[in-house]
Amino acid sequence: MSFKNRLFFLMGLDSVIILTSIFIGNYILLPNQNVLTTTLAISALSLFVFHHLLAYKYRLYHRVWEYASVGELISIFRAVTLSILLTAVVQLIVMQHIYMRTLLITWMMHILLIGGSRFAWRLFRDNYKNSSDKKKRALIIGAGSAGAMVVRQLKHNEDGELYPVAFIDDDIKKHNLSVMGLPVLGGKEVIEETVERLDIENIIIAIPSLKKKELNHIFTECRKTKAQTKILPLIEDLMVGNVSVSEMRDVKVEDLLGRDPIELDTKNISGYIENEVVLVTGAGGSIGSEVCRQISLFNPKTLVLLGHGENSIHSIELELKGKYGEKINYLTEIADIQDRAKMFSVMEKHKPSVVFHAAAHKHVPLMERNPEEAVKNNIIGTKNVAEASDTCGVNTFVMISTDKAVNPTSVMGSTKRLAEMVVQHMANRSKTKFVAVRFGNVLGSRGSVIPYFKEQIAKGGPVTVTHPDMIRYFMTIPEASRLVVQAGALARGGEIFVLDMGEPVKIVDLAKNLIKLSGFTLDEIEIKFTGMRPGEKLFEELLNDDEVHPEQIFPKIYVGKSTTESIDQVIDLINRFEKIEPNCLRDELLEIANNKKITNQLIGIN
CATH class of the missing domain: 3.40.50.720 (NAD(P)-binding Rossmann-like Domain)
Known part of the structure; x- marks a missing residue:
């Protein structure tokens, strides 16, 4: 639907709701009284004018309602409430009386019908249009703001291949609660069991501020499963729009071995x-x-x-x-x-x-x-x-x-x-x-040994390590x-x-991580020990x-x-x-x- 057609549709829908609500409200209060009175006509006309002016001010006709949330609901509340208050002022000036009960019922009907008309599309989109039957089931690690953002964008992304089904979070206060309609099933110790029970194909680590050591612990649990593990871009990049959740990337070995950045002098x-x-x-x-x-x-x-x-x-x-x-x-x-x-x-x-x-x-x-x-x-x-x-x-x-x-x-x-x-x-x-x-x-x-390992994995293995105890x-x-x-x-x-x-890192653990990061299991890619080469030491x-x-x-x-x-x-x-x-x-x-x-x-x- 073009913007022009969409604008006329929403203005027409609001006009019908505004012009009929006050008459319906008055009829509910006084069913035996004639509804077509001068007082109600003036009130309806005032509501019509004030609503459209306030709708323009709060840009109610310029919002993408399929992504409606609390912010959009607050804008509707403000526009409806102010239009009712201004109409009450008109009643006081013209009729020297405010029909409080009629206006209160009208206010509730406006909130319900105007707000409902906007949020109905989002509910339809979330529950029916975005069917998750053909999508891969995803487990979200981190039930914080970043995790909620991931869930919201995955649910709204019609063309995406992932659909979130549950959260994992180490904060015990969130366990057995729901975030964005998804259950928080427990801490990282239940990752393996959850992946198997819920038939999870993808794990998304949605904690941009995660320390390297903590990421290592989480990935160690993820490595026990057959699910593919991805990581979220930096939260700053998401917020400013440099990247989107669709640009989630695979966990790299640099994420596991690198350390937290320092500030230079x-x-x-x-x-x-x-x-x-x-x-x-x-x-x-x-x-x-x-x-x-x-x-x-x-x-x-x-x-x-x-x-x-x-x-x-x-x-x-x-x-x-x-x-x-x-x-x-x-x-x-x-x-x-x-x-x-x-x-x-x-x-x-x-x-x-x-x-x-x-x-x-x-x-x-x-x-x-x-x-x-x-x-x-x-x-x-x-x-x-x-x-x-x-x-x-x-x-x-x-x-x-x-x-x-x-x-x-x-x-x-x-x-x-x-x-x-x-x-x-x-x-x-x-x-x-x-x-x-x-x-x-x-x-x-x-x-570096890493490109060499990747080449061996790409060929189907085996990955050769000189000694099981070698560390670097x-x-x-x-x-x-x-x-x-x-x-x-x-x-x-x-x-x-x-x-x-x-x-220091054991080279054999590095090889295991690379095999997992490449989408294979240790059963599929063998690790072979070849013996130390001339000039090598077990540790540096x-x-x-x-x-x-x-x-x-x-x-x-x-x-x-x-x-x-x-x-x-x-x-x-x-x-x-x-x-x-x-x-x-x-x-x-x-x-x-x-x-x-x-x-x-x-x-x-x-």
């Missing part, structure tokens, strides 16, 4: 990045590109994107220019950090005040087979960039390291530890503030990058900053035992400092590594990186 970060020239090595990689995104939020004058792969550098350049336009000057350098002369040339050309060094070889098994390449890229490459930064007067140099540098058992971890030592050695003799930032596995980064720390790419940028603001020189990675450490600092210097950031007595051994290794047989080179890397003569101490920041 934007003032200090802006102090060393805003209007400055910043250079990022490895800018096309998963970590380097996200560091570039985070840096761009603080308005550097120029951001130099340096990397070896032309396609990845071009991709991040297009992305950043598309988002920030001419606000930031983005420059690209296709260069290999192993090329010492090129590094000095680039630094001299751009004169950056801040350097983030993200370029590195990170794949453990590959570096075990190619230790000389790990030395060239991770140690010599870092040394080239660091010395070029020192020579060209860079103010702050931040190297991105790894938890595998602690008590390393692999070539990759050893070369990253030696790279840390190079950076700390530079800090001892340079005006540049050299620091390293150490963290664990990053979700979604190149070489995980962090999302944006979170790690934000903390790297924050660590740069805390730099004094020589520190190893360590990011709080939260609770972020600090040595004697490096542990009791307090964080910033939320989720610790600081430690290691002395570098073995730097001469590092330099000696760099000078002769090409002549060393690969297995011997691996052994020597591990020996230097794990030198027991290296003492560790912690420093605080005042």
Whole structure:
């Protein structure tokens, strides 16, 4: 029905109700009296005029009544009540008498008939038009405002495939009560039983403010069922209309492993990045590109994107220019950090005040087979960039390291530890503030286990895990990058900053979660244990035992400092590594990186 036809229909319907109600009300009171009197005619005409004026004021003819709720009922109440009161004033002026009982009955009939005519369509729509017979039955986790919003939109969505049938909520005060006409059956401990009893096909977690740990507990219960689990977008996005309930998404592994966001010290970060020239090595990689995104939020004058792969550098350049336009000057350098002369040339050309060094070889098994390449890229490459930064007067140099540098058992971890030592050695003799930032596995980064697991699941399995007891720390790419940028603001020189990675995760549990999130059961996708690979450890450490600092210097950031007595051994290794047989080179890397003569101490920041 067009707006014009709809307007005439509602105005005509209201006119009939208004012009007849007062006569019917008077007849109910005085059945033996003539209803066609001058008093009633004047009153009916007054009601007609006042109602339509007030209906225009309260936009009663411009509302979508199939979504009518309390707000619409209040508008009808106001329009009807004011029209009755104004008519009473007309009666007092013209007839010097107010027919109170007649007006009261008329008021009740207006509320009932006008309000009823509006809400009848919604009742029909909710109970008959939106038949749930062909829809998938959904269980809503969370009987709060977000859950009620989900139920309302699902019920109103004719084309949607989900229909809500019940709530689950840990608030015992809501148990055995109804919300939006749906029962609250209990807490998360009854999820499995409820899904089976009510034949639930979808579970919707409708608690946007849910903490990661609590989400994990809920998902653990959902994983016991065959129902598909979805999660609600942020409540802020729903309220402002950026997304709708129809855009509910599947739970991602990042939701389960990520942590609650922290607030950065934007003032200090802006102090060393805003209007400055910043250079990022490895800018096309998963970590380097996200560091570039985070840096761009603080308005550097120029951001130099340096990397070896032309396609990845071009991709991040297009992305950043598309988002920030001419606000930031983005420059690209296709260069290999192993090329010492090129590094000095680039630094001299751009004169950056801040350097983030993200370029590195990170794949453990590959570096075990190619230790000389790990030395060239991770140690010599870092040394080239660091010395070029020192020579060209860079103010702050931040190297991105790894938890595998602690008590390393692999070539990759050893070369990253030696790279840390190079950076700390530079800090001892340079005006540049050299620091390293150490963290664990990053979700979604190149070489991460998660894409590998997803590929195996897509092929029907099995999912291969090296050891049932293997655990790792995980962090999302944006979170790690934000903390790297924050660590740069805390730099004094020589520190190893360590990011709080939260609770370690068993890899086998991660595999189970991914199988469930992909819509399969553990009976359908097998988990196979293949044995530990060369260079792997059952668990990773972020600090040595004697490096542990009791307090964080910033939320989720610790600081430690290691002395570098073995730097001469590092330099000696760099000078002769090409002549060393690969297995011997691996052994020597591990020996230097794990030198027991290296003492560790912690420093605080005042």
